[in-house]
Amino acid sequence: MHIPPQTLEGWLRHCEQLHPKNIDMGLERVGEVARRLGLRFNCPVITVAGTNGKGSTCAMLEAVALQAGYRTGVYTSPHLVHFEERCRIRGEIVDAASLVASFEAVERARTQNGNEVTLTYFEFTTLAILRHMSLSLLDVAILEVGLGGRLDATNIIDADCAVITSVDIDHVEFLGPDRETIGREKAGIMRTGRPVVVSDPMPPQSVIDHAREIGADLWRFGQDFNFSGDKQQWAWAGRGRRYAGLAYPALRGANQLVNASGALAALEAVRERLPITAQAVRAGLALVELPGRFQIVPGQPTLVLDVAHNPHSVAALTANLDAMGYFPTTHAVFGAMADKDLAPMLAKVGPVIDRWYFTDLPTPRAETAASLQQKWNALQMVAGGRPEVATSLHANPEEALRAAVEAADPADRIVVFGSFYTVGGVLQHGVPRLQAKHLGA
Template sequence: MPTSVPTSLSEWLAHCERLHPATIDLTLARVQAVAERLGLRFECPVFTVAGTNGKGSTCAMLEAILLQAGYRVGVYTSPHLVHFEERCRVNGEVVQADALLPHFEAVEQARGGESLTYFEFTTLAILRLLSVSELDAAVLEVGLGGRLDAVNVIDADCAVITSIDLDHMDFLGPDRVSIGREKAGIMRPGRPAVVSDPMPPASVIEHAQAIGADLRRFGHDFNYAGQQGGTGGWQQWSWAGRSKRYNGLAYPALRGANQLLNASGVLAALETLHQRLPVTAQAVRNGLALVELPGRFQIVPGQPTLVLDVAHNPHAVATLAQNLDQMGFYPRTHAVFGAMADKDAAAILRRMAPLVNAWYFTDLPTSRASSASALAGLWRESAGTLGVSAGQTTATCHASPMQALHAALEAADPTDRILVFGSFYTVGGVLEQGVPRLTAKHVG
């Protein structure tokens, strides 16, 4: 135990930050040892979700449908936007800080001097809380990769892999084949593995075959039909799997071009466990209609239009750009952007350049982030190759996401659009006072 026993969640989190010299140290050995001492196990079916993008949406849709089916569902996701407690939900409610404290104590007692990272320690604490919450189903989101992520200490009854693209390459490998191999590590022999990436690298398929997983691939074992894209909720789509079919489905409440792909993977995952977790067509319809997930192409009512999105790698930003294109005409787009230093900011700026008229680069409250000035410098260096000419696009630097947003509001007309995107810290920095309802200086 620490010298003085922490008595609050903030004290425990500060303690976790001091235990290991590295923020990320991919290995399961330490976590497995502590999990065994904790006697950590789940009695209910477990869905484990990995992927480069789409994990959060997939978890949210699984949760929403299962809740509508009447099940008691526990969810673990990461990172959080504003408050740590957001990482854990039980029966649709964010867990209270006090409820986590005994599980932090249990992990501290069980670790026996093991040097756990912040993520490993907190993951074990949340997993322990979920394991004793009398759940009917658990949905666990992988933090990074899959094979060596702390979440993988739990055997998935159904593994779900969303998209596979280039991100965290320092840890997962230089290409999609290497990254896919890491993500495929959440699969288990003889158990279902759903892959919703339309073109997964061969390493994913090869690993599933090597261990004898029951592989379900998009376009092979399940598919959907319907006009993708747009925000027209009146449009319908249908889905077909190995043994089930759903017709006349409304579009998911989550906006964006890839949500039908994510929803298709969700329905395939539910199909694999339908004998243990029967779900009606009405529960599917209600769950997809009611699902919410802050910060994923979230459009805030008011003037100017405000869009919040945690897209922070080139693959996610390409989807974001597609979604923005489908929103209609806005005279100007103002973009608040902050990112971690290990992200390919040049590729992100290059993809967004045709859509953005004014940049507001922001510092973030973590040493792992690029500074606003560094991002602005990268933008200036790249301006020529990005096709940006002086006078067409502006760039300024700000100390925080909220300060950057206020600067954008000061410059925006009511008919403009403001985009806040990048790191979870960027969007969280705007959401920390609650969902903003802001007004441009020219309104009212």
């Protein structure tokens, strides 16, 4: 007789063994288990899809809604260190033990009457978190779409408002080779007659066409909402509402005003069911937090953590590093997945990096540190690059960071990027007291 796991860790191991694939596109299986669970939400649901900016947009929606006094639930993926980071209720990460009952319920539904349904790890865990959220008496549920949109497990929920943050090239083996094809997949989260906020300033035509084909209420950046600003403050204007004199969002980076604009448009679109005050907007954006998104850890040397893992997000990271001002030497701890478009990522950020620390990552999907070094060297040969840039290889992100700290001077900076695994590997062991070496501690 099969004895069900008693802990979240046990359930996650169980989920890893259920399906031969990590990703199996399609909603039939996950939809059937959701139907057996009777999964439904009794509050407004906002889904957020896009290549980059999803996590930041979800965090801003959550922060503003919390400041307005609402009981929020947020589902995001992947996590940085602990699985339970994927679910927040009222702004707090859920306790691991509180998720166990929902994993048990999904397993019962999945194997009901001997009619077993296979689920991937992502599908099973998504269903468990959605069930937990649906029973948490929420005022608003915010769901980050995992991969794509149309066939993502979160799309079994009919959202009251959909947000598409950006469309760029990523996950080409599942979503297609170009922005138009990928845009069609992202557009699958739209619903007829319901608002869809497109905060990408230059969206693929396929996104606009799909909204019109199905009769969604399209909110376009630059047409239905926009922002303006100077160095001190910014303003947002949407359909019939305007916020002026806003402080910049607490999340740093060049793209955060675009993300904030999309979040405010989504809140405006559901205003009848979820009224938001101007004060909640101001306070929420001033207080929003999200680890690993151009997160600057003060100290000597300065440490920058960023989960940028595709050409588009690495370009934004490069612009943000440029805007930080002068540092004598920039050290980069870098680990990435093998399926990423690595050459343009390395080429874009290369000019601002003085020393590389390439690292292995604890997943079979990752590129090896040695292969990353080879790709960097090949790029330098083709481009006639900077021969003075040193590189080294490391077994894990923690070891790579330790080497960077040892080599860095107090006035330098260290940037850790390339994957959730890279940033998570550094955070997992606690960011070391970088000042200690330089203060003689």
